[in-house]
Amino acid sequence: MLGGGRERFEQAITEGPERGATVLHRARQRGYQVITEAEGLDAVRPGRPVLGLFAAEALPVEWTGRPAAPAGTAPQRCVPADPGRGPRIPSLEAQTRKAIELLEAGARQKGQGKGFFLQVEGASIDKQNHDADPCGQIGETVAFDRAVKAAREYAVRHPDTLVITTADHGHSSQIVPLAARPAGLSATLITDEGALMKLSYATHAGEEGQEHSGVQVRVAAEGPHAHRVLGSGDQTELFTTLRLALGLR
Known part of the structure:
Protein backbone atom coordinates (compact mmCIF):
# COMPACT_ATOMS: atom_id res chain seq x y z
CA MET A 1 0.00 0.00 0.00
CA LEU A 2 1.31 3.44 -0.97
CA GLY A 3 -0.27 6.83 -0.25
CA GLY A 4 -1.20 9.06 2.66
CA GLY A 5 -3.11 8.52 5.89
CA ARG A 6 -0.25 8.16 8.35
CA GLU A 7 -2.39 9.43 11.23
CA ARG A 8 -4.88 6.58 10.77
CA PHE A 9 -2.09 4.01 11.07
CA GLU A 10 -0.85 5.68 14.24
CA GLN A 11 -4.18 5.05 15.98
CA ALA A 12 -4.19 2.52 18.81
CA ILE A 13 -6.01 -0.79 18.42
CA THR A 14 -8.88 -0.77 20.91
CA GLU A 15 -10.01 -4.41 21.02
CA GLY A 16 -8.63 -7.93 20.77
CA PRO A 17 -5.26 -9.45 21.66
CA GLU A 18 -3.35 -6.54 20.06
CA ARG A 19 -5.18 -3.90 22.08
CA GLY A 20 -3.01 -0.88 22.89
CA ALA A 21 -0.56 -1.29 20.02
CA THR A 22 -0.77 1.02 17.01
CA VAL A 23 -1.55 -0.29 13.56
CA LEU A 24 1.81 1.07 12.39
CA HIS A 25 3.66 -0.79 15.16
CA ARG A 26 1.97 -4.07 14.22
CA ALA A 27 2.80 -3.53 10.55
CA ARG A 28 6.49 -3.19 11.42
CA GLN A 29 6.31 -6.27 13.65
CA ARG A 30 4.88 -8.25 10.75
CA GLY A 31 7.74 -7.35 8.47
CA TYR A 32 6.38 -4.43 6.48
CA GLN A 33 8.88 -2.00 4.98
CA VAL A 34 7.47 1.33 6.23
CA ILE A 35 8.57 4.39 4.24
CA THR A 36 7.60 8.03 4.67
CA GLU A 37 9.37 9.91 1.85
CA ALA A 38 10.25 9.53 -1.83
CA GLU A 39 13.88 8.67 -1.14
CA GLY A 40 12.75 5.66 0.88
CA LEU A 41 10.57 4.49 -1.99
CA ASP A 42 13.58 4.40 -4.31
CA ALA A 43 15.40 2.15 -1.84
CA VAL A 44 12.62 -0.44 -1.43
CA ARG A 45 13.46 -3.92 -2.70
CA PRO A 46 11.20 -6.93 -3.37
CA GLY A 47 10.69 -9.67 -0.85
CA ARG A 48 8.72 -7.95 1.92
CA PRO A 49 5.39 -6.09 1.91
CA VAL A 50 5.56 -2.30 1.69
CA LEU A 51 3.57 0.38 3.51
CA GLY A 52 4.20 3.90 2.18
CA LEU A 53 2.76 6.74 4.27
CA PHE A 54 3.86 10.01 2.69
CA ALA A 55 1.47 12.42 4.45
CA ALA A 56 -0.44 12.64 7.71
CA GLU A 57 -3.77 12.57 5.87
Whole structure:
Protein backbone atom coordinates (compact mmCIF):
# COMPACT_ATOMS: atom_id res chain seq x y z
CA MET A 1 0.00 0.00 0.00
CA LEU A 2 1.31 3.44 -0.97
CA GLY A 3 -0.27 6.83 -0.25
CA GLY A 4 -1.20 9.06 2.66
CA GLY A 5 -3.11 8.52 5.89
CA ARG A 6 -0.25 8.16 8.35
CA GLU A 7 -2.39 9.43 11.23
CA ARG A 8 -4.88 6.58 10.77
CA PHE A 9 -2.09 4.01 11.07
CA GLU A 10 -0.85 5.68 14.24
CA GLN A 11 -4.18 5.05 15.98
CA ALA A 12 -4.19 2.52 18.81
CA ILE A 13 -6.01 -0.79 18.42
CA THR A 14 -8.88 -0.77 20.91
CA GLU A 15 -10.01 -4.41 21.02
CA GLY A 16 -8.63 -7.93 20.77
CA PRO A 17 -5.26 -9.45 21.66
CA GLU A 18 -3.35 -6.54 20.06
CA ARG A 19 -5.18 -3.90 22.08
CA GLY A 20 -3.01 -0.88 22.89
CA ALA A 21 -0.56 -1.29 20.02
CA THR A 22 -0.77 1.02 17.01
CA VAL A 23 -1.55 -0.29 13.56
CA LEU A 24 1.81 1.07 12.39
CA HIS A 25 3.66 -0.79 15.16
CA ARG A 26 1.97 -4.07 14.22
CA ALA A 27 2.80 -3.53 10.55
CA ARG A 28 6.49 -3.19 11.42
CA GLN A 29 6.31 -6.27 13.65
CA ARG A 30 4.88 -8.25 10.75
CA GLY A 31 7.74 -7.35 8.47
CA TYR A 32 6.38 -4.43 6.48
CA GLN A 33 8.88 -2.00 4.98
CA VAL A 34 7.47 1.33 6.23
CA ILE A 35 8.57 4.39 4.24
CA THR A 36 7.60 8.03 4.67
CA GLU A 37 9.37 9.91 1.85
CA ALA A 38 10.25 9.53 -1.83
CA GLU A 39 13.88 8.67 -1.14
CA GLY A 40 12.75 5.66 0.88
CA LEU A 41 10.57 4.49 -1.99
CA ASP A 42 13.58 4.40 -4.31
CA ALA A 43 15.40 2.15 -1.84
CA VAL A 44 12.62 -0.44 -1.43
CA ARG A 45 13.46 -3.92 -2.70
CA PRO A 46 11.20 -6.93 -3.37
CA GLY A 47 10.69 -9.67 -0.85
CA ARG A 48 8.72 -7.95 1.92
CA PRO A 49 5.39 -6.09 1.91
CA VAL A 50 5.56 -2.30 1.69
CA LEU A 51 3.57 0.38 3.51
CA GLY A 52 4.20 3.90 2.18
CA LEU A 53 2.76 6.74 4.27
CA PHE A 54 3.86 10.01 2.69
CA ALA A 55 1.47 12.42 4.45
CA ALA A 56 -0.44 12.64 7.71
CA GLU A 57 -3.77 12.57 5.87
CA ALA A 58 -4.45 13.05 2.14
CA LEU A 59 -1.47 13.71 -0.11
CA PRO A 60 -1.10 17.40 -1.06
CA VAL A 61 -2.46 18.35 -4.46
CA GLU A 62 -0.25 18.98 -7.49
CA TRP A 63 -1.78 22.33 -8.56
CA THR A 64 -3.43 25.17 -6.69
CA GLY A 65 -5.52 28.27 -7.42
CA ARG A 66 -8.63 30.11 -6.26
CA PRO A 67 -11.74 27.95 -5.79
CA ALA A 68 -14.90 28.60 -7.74
CA ALA A 69 -17.21 31.34 -6.42
CA PRO A 70 -20.92 32.25 -6.74
CA ALA A 71 -20.16 35.14 -9.11
CA GLY A 72 -17.23 33.42 -10.79
CA THR A 73 -13.54 34.25 -10.49
CA ALA A 74 -11.18 36.50 -12.37
CA PRO A 75 -9.16 34.57 -14.97
CA GLN A 76 -6.31 32.69 -13.29
CA ARG A 77 -3.49 30.30 -14.12
CA CYS A 78 -3.04 27.17 -12.02
CA VAL A 79 0.35 26.96 -10.34
CA PRO A 80 2.28 24.11 -8.66
CA ALA A 81 0.92 23.74 -5.13
CA ASP A 82 4.24 22.81 -3.55
CA PRO A 83 7.36 23.07 -5.72
CA GLY A 84 9.33 21.23 -3.04
CA ARG A 85 7.06 18.19 -2.72
CA GLY A 86 9.10 16.15 -5.22
CA PRO A 87 11.98 15.21 -2.89
CA ARG A 88 9.54 14.41 -0.07
CA ILE A 89 6.42 12.97 -1.68
CA PRO A 90 6.57 10.69 -4.73
CA SER A 91 4.15 11.41 -7.55
CA LEU A 92 1.31 9.01 -8.29
CA GLU A 93 3.24 8.00 -11.40
CA ALA A 94 6.36 7.16 -9.35
CA GLN A 95 4.28 5.16 -6.88
CA THR A 96 2.65 3.27 -9.75
CA ARG A 97 5.96 2.42 -11.41
CA LYS A 98 7.41 1.20 -8.10
CA ALA A 99 4.34 -0.89 -7.33
CA ILE A 100 4.52 -2.54 -10.76
CA GLU A 101 8.23 -3.23 -10.26
CA LEU A 102 7.67 -4.88 -6.87
CA LEU A 103 4.61 -6.88 -7.97
CA GLU A 104 6.33 -8.12 -11.11
CA ALA A 105 9.33 -9.28 -9.06
CA GLY A 106 7.00 -11.06 -6.65
CA ALA A 107 5.18 -12.77 -9.52
CA ARG A 108 8.47 -14.05 -10.94
CA GLN A 109 9.42 -15.50 -7.57
CA LYS A 110 6.13 -17.40 -7.39
CA GLY A 111 6.78 -19.07 -10.72
CA GLN A 112 5.62 -18.90 -14.31
CA GLY A 113 1.95 -18.11 -14.87
CA LYS A 114 1.53 -16.18 -11.62
CA GLY A 115 0.45 -12.66 -12.44
CA PHE A 116 -0.53 -9.77 -10.19
CA PHE A 117 -3.34 -7.26 -9.58
CA LEU A 118 -2.78 -3.56 -8.92
CA GLN A 119 -5.35 -0.85 -8.17
CA VAL A 120 -4.28 2.80 -8.52
CA GLU A 121 -6.62 5.62 -7.46
CA GLY A 122 -6.40 9.35 -8.08
CA ALA A 123 -8.44 9.97 -4.95
CA SER A 124 -8.13 13.75 -4.75
CA ILE A 125 -9.83 14.32 -8.11
CA ASP A 126 -13.06 13.63 -6.22
CA LYS A 127 -12.04 15.61 -3.13
CA GLN A 128 -11.23 18.74 -5.15
CA ASN A 129 -14.51 18.47 -7.07
CA HIS A 130 -16.38 18.45 -3.76
CA ASP A 131 -14.47 21.63 -2.84
CA ALA A 132 -15.15 23.24 -6.26
CA ASP A 133 -11.38 23.64 -6.66
CA PRO A 134 -10.69 23.56 -10.43
CA CYS A 135 -6.89 23.79 -10.23
CA GLY A 136 -6.68 21.07 -7.61
CA GLN A 137 -9.04 18.88 -9.58
CA ILE A 138 -7.30 19.28 -12.95
CA GLY A 139 -3.82 18.89 -11.47
CA GLU A 140 -4.82 15.59 -9.86
CA THR A 141 -6.36 14.44 -13.15
CA VAL A 142 -3.05 15.16 -14.91
CA ALA A 143 -1.22 13.20 -12.19
CA PHE A 144 -3.61 10.26 -12.69
CA ASP A 145 -3.11 10.43 -16.47
CA ARG A 146 0.65 10.01 -15.95
CA ALA A 147 0.02 6.99 -13.73
CA VAL A 148 -2.17 5.46 -16.45
CA LYS A 149 0.67 6.08 -18.91
CA ALA A 150 3.04 4.12 -16.67
CA ALA A 151 0.62 1.17 -16.62
CA ARG A 152 0.12 1.29 -20.38
CA GLU A 153 3.86 1.38 -21.01
CA TYR A 154 4.18 -1.79 -18.96
CA ALA A 155 1.32 -3.36 -20.94
CA VAL A 156 3.12 -2.62 -24.23
CA ARG A 157 6.10 -4.67 -22.99
CA HIS A 158 3.80 -7.34 -21.50
CA PRO A 159 0.85 -7.79 -23.90
CA ASP A 160 -0.82 -10.31 -21.58
CA THR A 161 -1.60 -7.37 -19.24
CA LEU A 162 -5.11 -5.92 -18.97
CA VAL A 163 -5.31 -2.21 -18.09
CA ILE A 164 -8.71 -0.74 -17.17
CA THR A 165 -9.26 2.97 -16.49
CA THR A 166 -12.54 4.28 -15.12
CA ALA A 167 -14.25 6.33 -12.41
CA ASP A 168 -16.66 5.19 -9.73
CA HIS A 169 -19.12 8.04 -10.39
CA GLY A 170 -19.63 11.34 -12.19
CA HIS A 171 -19.11 14.69 -10.49
CA SER A 172 -20.22 18.30 -10.50
CA SER A 173 -17.73 20.08 -12.75
CA GLN A 174 -18.37 20.83 -16.40
CA ILE A 175 -16.94 23.19 -19.00
CA VAL A 176 -19.46 25.87 -20.02
CA PRO A 177 -19.41 28.80 -22.47
CA LEU A 178 -17.61 31.90 -21.23
CA ALA A 179 -20.84 33.92 -21.55
CA ALA A 180 -22.81 31.46 -19.40
CA ARG A 181 -24.08 32.48 -15.97
CA PRO A 182 -24.45 29.05 -14.37
CA ALA A 183 -26.24 28.39 -11.12
CA GLY A 184 -23.98 27.56 -8.21
CA LEU A 185 -20.26 28.29 -8.44
CA SER A 186 -17.92 28.92 -11.36
CA ALA A 187 -14.30 29.76 -12.15
CA THR A 188 -12.39 30.92 -15.21
CA LEU A 189 -8.94 29.48 -15.96
CA ILE A 190 -6.21 30.53 -18.38
CA THR A 191 -5.02 27.49 -20.32
CA ASP A 192 -1.44 26.77 -21.39
CA GLU A 193 -2.34 28.17 -24.81
CA GLY A 194 -3.52 31.44 -23.27
CA ALA A 195 -7.22 30.78 -23.91
CA LEU A 196 -9.97 31.18 -21.31
CA MET A 197 -11.95 28.19 -20.00
CA LYS A 198 -14.94 28.47 -17.69
CA LEU A 199 -15.91 25.67 -15.30
CA SER A 200 -19.23 25.36 -13.51
CA TYR A 201 -19.98 23.57 -10.21
CA ALA A 202 -23.75 23.49 -9.83
CA THR A 203 -24.76 20.45 -7.78
CA HIS A 204 -24.85 22.55 -4.61
CA ALA A 205 -25.67 26.25 -4.42
CA GLY A 206 -23.71 27.02 -1.26
CA GLU A 207 -20.24 26.32 0.05
CA GLU A 208 -21.04 23.08 1.88
CA GLY A 209 -19.51 20.91 -0.84
CA GLN A 210 -20.56 19.81 -4.30
CA GLU A 211 -22.39 16.51 -4.81
CA HIS A 212 -21.81 13.61 -7.17
CA SER A 213 -23.83 13.45 -10.38
CA GLY A 214 -25.59 10.49 -11.94
CA VAL A 215 -24.03 10.70 -15.41
CA GLN A 216 -22.53 7.63 -17.03
CA VAL A 217 -18.75 7.36 -16.71
CA ARG A 218 -16.28 6.17 -19.30
CA VAL A 219 -14.62 2.77 -19.00
CA ALA A 220 -11.52 2.29 -21.20
CA ALA A 221 -9.39 -0.81 -21.46
CA GLU A 222 -6.59 -2.46 -23.42
CA GLY A 223 -5.26 -5.98 -23.34
CA PRO A 224 -6.95 -9.38 -22.83
CA HIS A 225 -10.77 -9.15 -22.52
CA ALA A 226 -10.73 -5.39 -23.24
CA HIS A 227 -13.61 -5.97 -25.68
CA ARG A 228 -15.89 -6.58 -22.69
CA VAL A 229 -15.99 -2.86 -21.83
CA LEU A 230 -17.08 -1.60 -25.26
CA GLY A 231 -20.37 0.30 -25.42
CA SER A 232 -22.60 0.55 -22.35
CA GLY A 233 -22.67 -1.88 -19.46
CA ASP A 234 -23.19 -2.43 -15.77
CA GLN A 235 -20.07 -1.29 -13.95
CA THR A 236 -20.21 -4.31 -11.65
CA GLU A 237 -19.34 -6.44 -14.72
CA LEU A 238 -15.76 -5.18 -14.31
CA PHE A 239 -15.41 -7.82 -11.60
CA THR A 240 -16.08 -10.58 -14.13
CA THR A 241 -13.75 -8.98 -16.68
CA LEU A 242 -10.91 -8.88 -14.14
CA ARG A 243 -11.62 -12.41 -12.98
CA LEU A 244 -11.44 -13.75 -16.53
CA ALA A 245 -8.23 -11.83 -17.27
CA LEU A 246 -6.60 -13.24 -14.12
CA GLY A 247 -7.73 -16.77 -14.97
CA LEU A 248 -9.67 -17.15 -11.72
CA ARG A 249 -12.68 -19.44 -11.48
